[in-house]
Ligand SMILES: Nc1ncnc2c1ncn2[C@@H]1O[C@H](COP(=O)(O)OP(=O)(O)O)[C@@H](O)[C@H]1O
């Protein structure tokens with residue numbers, strides 16, 4: 085009885101705060117006008133046509149995808165290396181440092197980090213502020229914990245020292261071991277890390293709005309401006325972002341399945 | 353030529369010796385067990401042979417060649433670990449093929465070889481299974497096949513059966529022995545289980561606190577333990593502490609017992625008497641050339657074919673194994689007289 089009530093209220097909240105707004109935005113993106121009523125009037129594809137005709141939005145989406153993909157890729161490499169080091173060296177202080185690194189960016193609000201970056205990298209003779217590279221760096225630091233955490237959990241389950249000894253005695257070089265055994269066995273962790281970091285980078289607003297310039301604006305930044313254009317337009321722009329998130333996550337999961345989640349024995 | 357040779361090898365961790373001045377040679381094709389209590393340095397010795405550790409002193413030789421400065425990868429040793437250590441992302445077939453793949457073996461040589469190994473361990477039908485789909489015993493067979501695939505100079509097994517339940521352990525024990533005999537591979541088998549070691553080895557080396565106490569055939573070790581530690585470890589339950597007087601005479605408490613005449617110096621030592629060599633003397637029989645120890649039955653355990661008695665002799669508990677065909681076993685608390693012949697009392701060094 086108690087459990088059913090909990091389930092029910094949870095379900096209602098999820099519907100009210102997640103699904104319903106998304107559904108309204110989807111509906112709104114096809115509506116002619118939407119003012120003072122629950123649902124918009126008329127059906128049109130005008131907002132989407134508008135969206136794709138404005139280079140600013142298309143370029144911002146490209147920029148967002150670029151930064152998100154690079155974030156995932158670099159974080160995956162950094163993640164594999166650090167998780168390997170922590171696990172193989174087996175030093176207590178290293179593991180503590182690792183936990184600290186994981187927690188720190190979560191403890192610091194993005195606004196603080198953004199301010200710090202703007203202050204730190206803005207010199208008269210040399211400024212990184214306004215470049216997408218600075219945003220990439222910010223996203224790397226900001227999302228790294230979310231890559232490290234599932235990877236470390238995955239690594240801890242592997243019993244790697246013995247696998248490495250077995251492989252070495254069979255004649256495998258470190259490279260052979262890394263590519264044939266280590267990485268394939270880390271796929272589940274990589275996958276959940278990739279999903280998290282990709283989604284976080286793609287939708288990240290606070291850092292992006294502070295760090296980027298007009299040439300390097302990402303999609304969430306221009307999306308915010310879209311609300312000053314018109315409701316229908318903003319809805320269409322939002323729908324596009326959600327669509328991209330879902331498609332990209334689908335692609336990541338598909339790739340993960342392809343590269344041996346099955347064999348690693350863990351479903352994502 | 354020897355398969356494996358250790359020459360005065362020592363290994364320290366910090367200040368404590370894990371392996372101390374160990375010399376050992378294993379003949380080509382020989383099956384040697386390294387047995388001893390937990391923490392005595394068996395694994396360390398094995399890792400010195402494998403090359404995961406380098407000796408602080410001494411030298412390791414494989415097939416007569418010194419392994420100083422030769423890494424694990426170049427040593428060509430097959431290792432079987434206690435927890436199987438199969439690669440979870442590879443099928444049974446690919447696990448066995450792993451060593452051949454690192455050597456870029458062409459497919460037409462690799463495939464039949466892996467198939468032959470898999471059928472040797474009885475898993476040819478599970479070639480495409482994942483390791484986690486197999487039982488512990490099956491996984492360990494795969495690990496064995498994987499280690500043999502590289503045609504190792506020596507096969508090293510570190511407590512390979514400890515993680516398995518008793519029934520599987522027994523059957524796999526003899527299968528390992530069979531496979532070793534068929535492939536003729538030099539083998540070092542580490543275990544803490546003396547029964548396991550005695551039952552499958554050509555030779556047994558018994559370790560204690562980093563040293564080898566005795567090396568010999570299972571029969572030797574069992575019948576002629578070099579000292580009281582070995583005797584105790586291989587399951588002699590009766591060790592009486594006393595003094596050897598030379599010439600086949602042993603003083604225990606107030607008694608002088610006649611025992612085996614062994615080349616031991618006079619002085620403190622232990623007398624080993626196996627429970628199955630002790631019998632019950634009838635009340636009135638003369639002692640003859642045997643020793644008589646009067647005592648009181650303080651416990652009885654039924655062990656299937658055997659009946660084990662605990663007999664209290666002057667405060668010392670002596671175990672006696674009787675065949676269960678004995679017509680009238682003594683009752684609890686009954687006063688009896690134990691008898692053993694001089695050949696069955698063997699003085700061993702140490703107490
Ligand atoms: N890497 C290590 N660092 C420090 N001490 C170790 C290490 N490996 C083993 N030892 C110590 O060496 C001794 C022998 O260990 P080991 O060879 O594992 O024994 P066994 O395999 O016979 O149980 C033990 O006292 C153990 O604590």
Ligand SMILES: [Mg+2]
Pocket residue numbers: 391394395396
């Ligand atoms: Mg051990």
